[in-house]
Amino acid sequence: MAVDKTLEIRSSRLEDAEDVLDLWLAYHAPGVSDTLEDVRRLIQDFPNQLLVAKVGDGIVGAVIAGWDGWRGHLHHLAVRPEFRRQGIARALLEEAERQLIKKGAKRISVLAERENREANAFCESLSKLGYELDTWMHRYTKRM
Numbered sequence: 001m002a003v004d005k006t007l008e009i010r011s012s013r014l015e016d017a018e019d020v021l022d023l024w025l026a027y028h029a030p031g032v033s034d035t036l037e038d039v040r041r042l043i044q045d046f047p048n049q050l051l052v053a054k055v056g057d058g059i060v061g062a063v064i065a066g067w068d069g070w071r072g073h074l075h076h077l078a079v080r081p082e083f084r085r086q087g088i089a090r091a092l093l094e095e096a097e098r099q100l101i102k103k104g105a106k107r108i109s110v111l112a113e114r115e116n117r118e119a120n121a122f123c124e125s126l127s128k129l130g131y132e133l134d135t136w137m138h139r140y141t142k143r144m
């Protein structure tokens with residue numbers, strides 16, 4: 001489906017919660033916080049940290065632009081398949097970057113699963129914006 005000038009990137013609102021969860025459940029790697037309660041809490045407590053891409057009435061993409069007062073962390077980026085390769089993920093990332101820089105971020109990281117071909121292709125394309133693969137760190141996680 002073609003994206004025309006109706007593409008809008010904006011901060012999330014509570015009424016977006018179900019559509020965002022549907023998007024992530026269908027097109028993002030499963031996560032421990034993929035519940036309506038968790039998405040609603042994110043929107044209520046940190047509305048500017050979840051950005052959505054809208055075309056017409058529908059949410060076609062989303063990203064979490066996490067800010068902890070020190071670094072920016074971009075994750076949960078996903079775009080509906082019929083809207084891919086039209087610059088929507090890039091537009092979400094650029095808006096997230098603008099907001100994080102305004103908040104004071106001096107470094108921003110983007111997560112891509114090692115085996116996810118399209119995620120890595122997208123991240124490789126970010127070299128034009130100055131992103132580099134960081135082989136310096138390992139990520140350690142704990143599930144509650």
Ligand SMILES: CC(C)(COP(=O)(O)OP(=O)(O)OC[C@H]1O[C@@H](n2cnc3c(N)ncnc32)[C@H](O)[C@@H]1OP(=O)(O)O)[C@@H](O)C(=O)NCCC(=O)NCCS
Nearest residue numbers: 027077078079084085086087088089090118119121122125
């Ligand atoms: C990864 C994803 C978010 C990209 O969304 P998108 O809106 O299609 O990305 P864009 O149109 O902004 O792509 C920007 C550039 O990234 C690269 N790219 C994106 N998807 C690609 C693919 N499948 N194959 C090769 N290159 C790709 C291209 O260089 C592209 O520019 P171009 O179309 O002018 O060649 C989308 O495929 C998706 O939702 N995947 C499932 C969820 C996921 O993997 N999330 C992790 C993201 S880090």
